[in-house]
Amino acid sequence: MACGRSLDRERDAMTPAISLQGVSKQYGETQALADISLDITPGKMFALLGPNGAGKTTLLHIICTILEADSGTIRIFGVDAAKEPARARRNLGVVFQQNSLDRRLTVMENLEFHGMVHGVPRGTRRQRIGELLEAVNLAGRKNDLVETLSAGLARRLEIARALVHDAGILVMDEPTVGLDPESRQAIWHYIESLRREFGLTIVTTTHYVDEVENCDTVCILDKGRIIALDSPKRLRARHGAEYIRIVPNDEAVADAIRAAYPDLVSTLPDGLLLRIPDAAFTQAFLAEYGNAVSELAFDRQSLESVFLALTGRHLGRPSATAGGGRR
């Protein structure tokens, strides 16, 4: 027995949850995805990070087989998604960016519908729906119409729904977009507990940098290409620099700082960001401008700074060249 189990484990370690080989997608003139290859290890939390229009959603739609890639292969637990899309989809639980609940049905009816179209037998379905409703704390609302739920609750319901059919992989496109910070935190709390409870592999996109810090692997996409693929810790160690974020008292101060450190400054929507080249810089800067700024914060090697180091642009700010393309 022991031997069989170790063989199982060996096989499991070899079959990635999701494996992409040379995936490309073009929309007219725009190269949405260019030759993406990556493997996602089972049981891990994998995040796609990138600015708007980087191709995150396109990649996710290709993984969940509602969009066809121009070239390349996608395997879900070894099942070729192009050849057997219906079978590949059985292992995927998907949460879309845009709410996809039926608002005129109740919480329970939405979950029942999902279980039925995924072929979950009635007994198993009832039991699992009960468990999931408890897990996301919605048991008390099960007979309410979805249109009466708040955005945060609806999101929780969608995540629970994605797991009714015993999916091994939970794919989520911006699961926390449009939610207040408190609900965002709650959602991640539920995702983490579901992952532990059901042994899930999690694939998610986000453009909130703080949300990917706890992931096992981060894939940073920009203009349809992978520009970094590693654990957040190693990415920060390799590319991250330290920054100071400041909000100057007035435009004159901002201009003066820009003039003094043209190589280090970049402008943010609500202030300035300065890269710290060495330890002496911070002291000199504070001595000179310490009193002329209203806010000051240190940005210690966040993934945002990794993105900045790799592309010279900021994540949050939509750039003119990479905008649009998202649905």
Added chain:
Amino acid sequence: MKPVRTAPKGRLPLHAVAGGVYAIWLREVKRAIRDRGQLIGGISRPLLWVIVLGIGLNPYFRGEIYGQVRYVIPYTYLQFIFPAVIVLNIMYTSVQSAVSLIWDREFGFLREVLVSPMPRPFVLLGKVLGGATVAMAHGCLVLVLARFADVTIAPSSIAYGLFLMFLLAFGLTSLGIIIANRVRSFEGFGIFANAVILPLYFLSSSIFPLDPALSRAQTLIVYPEWLVLLIEFNPITYAVDALRGNFIGFHQFAPQMGITVLVAMAAGFFLLAYLEFRKK
């Protein structure tokens, strides 16, 4: 912590596919029951057509002109249009039910179905069956008015009548899906649907008969040729004729023509709808 899931699953078994079709059907029916507006339309439309138009025009259908009794058909106008109103109610509800497809696309629910392991043709089948069931139910609302229209429905004709109504509803719901796939907005759909429904209805010999006592040559003298051609070309004409044959025993065309056209329409439109649906 439970062990990490890694095993791929097999193909969805056939009984599970059937369960999925049932789920999609059930959702359509539930939504229709909860939609008050649709129900009110389904009741008010036949009331208007049977009670106002039917009763109003009844005396003019068979009458004396210059002392001579003009024979049209041996039925009252109410009896004559009654089967056609069933068709009208089914037409509106079927085509409107396809609006739910636009809703689903607009509000993302369609994706929930598309990422399920249900094969695409069965997703469409569930949707069309659901829409057709609701439309048939709206057709049955008209049947309730039968006694006001002096139509005695023989119990033996009910089963076959329902079957004909279902075929018609199935074909027209598929047609609605084809339209919904081409029209992207709710507003556009409403207008376009009316532009399809009303001409099909008026040109189906629903509200006036092509006088069966006249030969074809005589008909062409009484009516302009284009009108006769359009009516003969319109598949709804044969649906109306089939229901008339079943409920009041009056046929203007060969009795087998109705069922043939209805089956062909259901199969043909469903196939076209599937080809459209697959593009998504």
